[in-house]
Amino acid sequence: MKSIHALTVEEHRDFEGARLGMWLFLLTELILFTGMFILYAMYRLKYSAEFHRASLELDVVIGTINTLVLLTSSLTVALSIEALKRNSRKLALWMLGATIFFALVFLVNKYFEWSAKIHHGIYPGSQELMQRSLGEVIYFNLYYSMTGLHGLHVLVGMVVLIWLFVLIARKSQKKYVVHNPHVEQLVGSEIAILKGEKDGWLVDKIGDNVEQVEIKITYEPKAGEVDLPNIIKLENAGLYWHLVDIIWIFLFPLFYLIS
């Protein structure tokens, strides 16, 4: 006797939920950096003259260039998301590539900035720094830890954006997982999937020790079809990238522009 079981294929997707999850994560990041900003504010209140003197040693030109680089990278990632939503994959990839490039430029600038300071003997715990007043020591310790933590975020963001570049360039794939609560019914039966009108049926036998039937179907979306799975990933990566930009928007005037 032959019986036929229908299996349901469901696609679980909640873009709003995914974005909300990202926002909740961003709030934890906000709290992390707020802790450091509070520390900065309290010490600046106590050692305002020393903070001013120490800040004069930072290069305002490099700081301004890095601010513009990061702002522009925020623009390009926003444009990349918009392009992917409008189904212009090529423009999306160009804009994403530009974002990754700007991220790299920022990090290279930071490298030169830090190495110049270290070359002059100014780094946490250095002999040169220890001879200075306590306020200046605190300023540079905060400078290294805060821009360092921010730089780490830039690095992580860049890696995530590179990963997305690969995903989008490779084109989207979809996976379906089939669940059946009564798998024992499937023992000894055959499973058949219609591949397409020309390709016919794909048939496979189900063994005796079946616990779960999992069917993974991957296919490339048709031309003109919006790349939904990658849009949400890119959108969340973009949210993270903009947060990194916002942190720098505050770091820049607080460290480079103390008048």
Add this chain to the structure above:
Amino acid sequence: MSHHSHNEVHTIGYGVFIFVWLGLVVLTGLTVVISGVHIPKVAVLVALLVAATKSSLVVNYFMHIKYEARLFKVVLLMGIVTVTIFIGLTFFDVLYR
């Protein structure tokens, strides 16, 4: 926009983003110029005000909070209120010690 489906794709427009970016660049120039002018005491406040304006542009347009459902705005507001309490109470403690 809460009546929309959860999985809908919204476009905003390339022009809006470029316009916002121009605003951010102008505000960056403004902070640099203002920092050169000697106005003790208020200088920090002005710098923070410009930074806050820039952030709100990024949050509203680049991070499209302006176009999100109310839930997102409430979540963000909760975060900002929490952080404000942290900062406020610490200042209160340090200043009146």
